Amino acid sequence: MEFFSKILNLPDVASAHGAGIDQFIIYIHLLMAALFVGWLGYFLYTVFRFRSSANPKADYAGAKSHFSSYAEVGVAAIEALLLLGFAIPLWAKAVDEFPTKKGDAKTDPIEIAIQGQQFAWNAHYAGPDGVWGKQGIQHASATNPFGLDSADAGAKDDVTCLREPFYVPLNRDVICRISSMDVIHCFKLPRMRVTQDAIPGMTIPVHFKATKPGDYMIICAQLCGNLHSTMKGEFKVVADAEYAEWFAKKAASGGAQSFE
Ligand SMILES: [Cu+2]
Numbered sequence: 001m002e003f004f005s006k007i008l009n010l011p012d013v014a015s016a017h018g019a020g021i022d023q024f025i026i027y028i029h030l031l032m033a034a035l036f037v038g039w040l041g042y043f044l045y046t047v048f049r050f051r052s053s054a055n056p057k058a059d060y061a062g063a064k065s066h067f068s069s070y071a072e073v074g075v076a077a078i079e080a081l082l083l084l085g086f087a088i089p090l091w092a093k094a095v096d097e098f099p100t101k102k103g104d105a106k107t108d109p110i111e112i113a114i115q116g117q118q119f120a121w122n123a124h125y126a127g128p129d130g131v132w133g134k135q136g137i138q139h140a141s142a143t144n145p146f147g148l149d150s151a152d153a154g155a156k157d158d159v160t161c162l163r164e165p166f167y168v169p170l171n172r173d174v175i176c177r178i179s180s181m182d183v184i185h186c187f188k189l190p191r192m193r194v195t196q197d198a199i200p201g202m203t204i205p206v207h208f209k210a211t212k213p214g215d216y217m218i219i220c221a222q223l224c225g226n227l228h229s230t231m232k233g234e235f236k237v238v239a240d241a242e243y244a245e246w247f248a249k250k251a252a253s254g255g256a257q258s259f260e
Pocket of ligand 1: 184222
């Protein structure tokens, strides 16, 4: 597998479900490579075999062998295997099955509201009280893109990262709820193998578990305006202790400062 990942130039995987996605990408490429070589070979064979100099008169009976039907059935069978054996189970595990909260603050999934905005990424956490601050469109502004209500007590400790890196703990489930402030963007974390469109008016959850510490890039994978190519974001995967320290500091300094 590693050999094929290198050939396909896949970025180093850094999430728990990423290897399954890569495996699937590799199988599809292998099938496509076999089809490319097979059909091209067959095409070249027919060009040679039925050249006009060797076949001055057309053969009205045509092909008698059933080889091409068998080949078609074989290809369809492999495609069915990829779909039923790999794609659907992978979708069920990596997309459908969401990690659930068990009431343990140390292992429960971290929830982050992610917002695409021309041309940056913003993040919003509920804060240490675990309560999401009230939001309203009337409060939304350039400095308060999440529209947090400064009068709401639940919003006081909310953590927001506007156009700056947000943090996630290592080896912990992370649920990102993706939305957009303006146009359609696409939240793509190449090394986590996560891609989800950010659509105004919708909140779409995705989840992953980062397995390697480091700084990671978020890119926008949906053409969203003049500066689409500059729409990059960053997040850091750090150990639990460092995450807790960052989160506490951020909450104490007040997500509230972004109200103004
Ligand atoms: Cu964008």
